[in-house]
Amino acid sequence: MFEARLANGNIFKMIVESIRELVVDVNIDCSTEELSIQCMDSAHVALVSMSLSQSAFDHFRCDRSLSLGLNLPNVSKIFKMMGRDDTMVLKAEDSADKLMLMFENDKSGTIADFELKLMAIEAEQLGVPDTAYKCSISMPSSEFQRIVRDLQVMGDTCKISCTKEGLKFSATGQIGTGNILMRQNVASEKEEDHVTIDMEEPVELNFALRYLNFFTKATPLSPTVILKMSPGLPIVIEYPIEQLGHVKYYLAPKMEE
Amino acid sequence: SGLQATLHKYFGYS
Secondary structure, three states: OEEEEEOOOHHHHHHHHHHOOOOOEEEEEEOOOEEEEEEEOOOOOEEEEEEEEHHHOOEEEEOOOEEEEEEHHHHHHHHOOOOOOOEEEEEEOOOOOEEEEEEEOOOOOOEEEEEEEOOOOOOOOEEOOOOOOOEEEEEEHHHHHHHHHHHHOOOOEEEEEEEOOEEEEEEEEOOEEEEEEEOOEOOOOOHHHOEEEEEOOOEEEEEEHHHHHHHHHHHHHOOEEEEEEOOOOOEEEEEEEOOOEEEEEEEOOEEOO | OOEEOOHHHOOEEO
């Protein structure tokens, strides 16, 4: 029996919204420790790695590890019927062939319950090696979202270079070139506005803006976003969910012609 | 512009 109760159901809704355009049919893996998802997009260029700890839930029971095969666009439709302040309950028997979702509104006392048929999804798990990244940048997630959106006007590829000068985002296209340089900023009193750049050695990589734009759907989950890069490796873009978990995106670089 | 690699170039199957 798997049963989990999340007082702030909206967190789960935001997680679904942050990945449902990138990965469609996913397994939500339930263990005694956490709910997790690891899934690549259809082109195998990006990997989503989500984790939500059992400590995020008011009640969490998982007798046996389960994989809940779900179509995220369908799950997203169901979450449209959840109120902002609703409590969310997930429930599945061990012979999981369906998932129960319940939305409880304490104020009005209404309870909505939905049943989703589960799918059998064959998904090979990728081994993501632990890497000591050469550059790690923490910045306001809204700033990253704006940079990605603005540079999409200029072209389809973003060059991200981390040097002692700072962090530069560049895009070149038919109409010209755009550069946005961010410098370390730990002066502002609001922690969330800080930009911290830890650079062990300079790194410069190219990425498809289309994917970076998908990743910024996770912006509502976290005021800050963490970018980690090493020469010749996929970038990791991490949206921490308070201390309860994270949504991480890995993206393979584009090679220079 | 440029050639898009896939993640299999970097991550194996566990």
